[in-house]
Amino acid sequence: MEQNKVRTYIFYAIGEILLVVIGILIALQVNNWNEQSKLDTKFKSTIEKVYNDLLLEEAIIKYRLDYFGEQISMMDTLLSSPDYYRREELPGRLLFVDLPRTPSGLAPQNAEFNMSLLDYSELNVEQSKLANKIFNYGLTASNQFNVDPGILETPIEDLMISYNIPTPPLSPALNDYQSDVYRAHFTNSHFDRAYQLLNSNELKTTLTTQRVMRIGALVGLTNARDENISLRNAIRDYFPDVSFIHQDIGIVGSALPAGWEPANKLSLTADPDDGFIFQGIFSFEDGEIKFVANDTWVANWGATPAGDRSLAANGQNISVGEGTYRVVVNFDTNRYSITPFEDE
Known part of the structure; x- marks a missing residue:
């Protein structure tokens, strides 16, 4: 009888130890998952x-x-x-x-x-x-x-x-x-x-x-x-969902009433399906424009010397004629387009 009780206690103790060990292992695994997720x-x-x-x-x-x-x-x-x-x-x-x-x-x-x-x-x-x-x-x-x-x-x-x-x-x-x-x-x-x-x-x-x-x-x-x-x-x-860090993109320039002040830029709208594309419809006077981000000149884009609609960081001013245009800027391909709105 006493031997059975001892055996029962031993099994019980082993079971308790196993439960504790399993609990510790699970906790460690969960912690590893959390740490990996953070990483x-x-x-x-x-x-x-x-x-x-x-x-x-x-x-x-x-x-x-x-x-x-x-x-x-x-x-x-x-x-x-x-x-x-x-x-x-x-x-x-x-x-x-x-x-x-x-x-x-x-x-x-x-x-x-x-x-x-x-x-x-x-x-x-x-x-x-x-x-x-x-x-x-x-x-x-x-x-x-x-x-x-x-x-x-x-x-x-x-x-x-x-x-x-x-x-x-x-x-x-x-x-x-x-x-x-x-x-x-x-x-x-x-x-x-x-x-x-x-x-x-x-x-x-x-x-x-x-x-x-x-x-x-x-x-x-x-x-x-x-x-x-x-x-x-x-x-x-x-990371297919990598996103563009600048979300406040706009246009400044002599072709606009507000001129070259970034704080007065005309804002472009982000494409809901592609965060690297911004677009809008704007009326310009004869003049020049550039693209800016976040109301400062820290990040700005213009034209390349080749004038092939490629974006250039701190690039040249972009010449535009008087009229209404659809402007599309793709920062993933570093390209832009300015097309007469009447042609659409």
């Missing part, structure tokens, strides 16, 4: 910021690609067909191709910061794979921007000074050097000296050297853009 949420939040940084970076890269492309094309014309441009155009064009535009430091500091915050579970194969891709991008993309430091120099401007040709400041905007206001800085004698300089061996050598540097920068930027797109696609595959 997943944090991981998605961080890669969403990285994704948005990459969008901005691509818009900057696009602007630089078009800019260097325009410079190279103009250099080719100056070298192969010295008489192609009118003499009154030469000073402005020579200064334009000489403008230094470094591709270094393009990656926004925010991107590097968000990459450093990337916390993930090494047991999660997908997270580990994506995290490694992000880290590798941070390393390789910066290498694409290591170009000849000579690209920052202005040797053509120095030659113009030696020929007693004025070198007034020139904006990167492509139309500035063609404007009558800019040409007013020069006289006929300056145009003649610019033509003499154009046909000199020293300028031809300088143009050739600068052209090679810009081609090198163009190759690096093209590779960086391709890697940027590849990484964004990988983030999209892992």
Whole structure:
């Protein structure tokens, strides 16, 4: 009888111990699930910021690609067909191709910061794979921007000074050097000296050297853009619902009564099915516009030098004519469209 009681107590004690152990294991598992859920949420939040940084970076890269492309094309014309441009155009064009535009430091500091915050579970194969891709991008993309430091120099401007040709400041905007206001800085004698300089061996050598540097920068930027797109696609595959962090997008400019003040912008409406697309119908006067976010100039977008409806971060003003237009901006593809509303 006593033995049966002892045996019963032992079984009971073992059962209690097993229940406690099982309870602890369940609690640990639940805690692990909770911690993993928090880690997943944090991981998605961080890669969403990285994704948005990459969008901005691509818009900057696009602007630089078009800019260097325009410079190279103009250099080719100056070298192969010295008489192609009118003499009154030469000073402005020579200064334009000489403008230094470094591709270094393009990656926004925010991107590097968000990459450093990337916390993930090494047991999660997908997270580990994506995290490694992000880290590798941070390393390789910066290498694409290591170009000849000579690209920052202005040797053509120095030659113009030696020929007693004025070198007034020139904006990167492509139309500035063609404007009558800019040409007013020069006289006929300056145009003649610019033509003499154009046909000199020293300028031809300088143009050739600068052209090679810009081609090198163009190759690096093209590779960086391709890697940027590849990484964004990988983030999209892992996190299809990644969203655009800027939700207060609007238009400012001389084509609007409110002018250039971001706080007075005309707001665009977010597409309910795609948070990267914003649109609206607006009436413009003859003038220029840009897109801004959050009532400041911190995040703003304009046109690229190529004028192909690509968005460029801190890009050029977009010219519009008088009329009513439907404006659509897609920040995922970095494209915009402005079409007459009457045509719809």
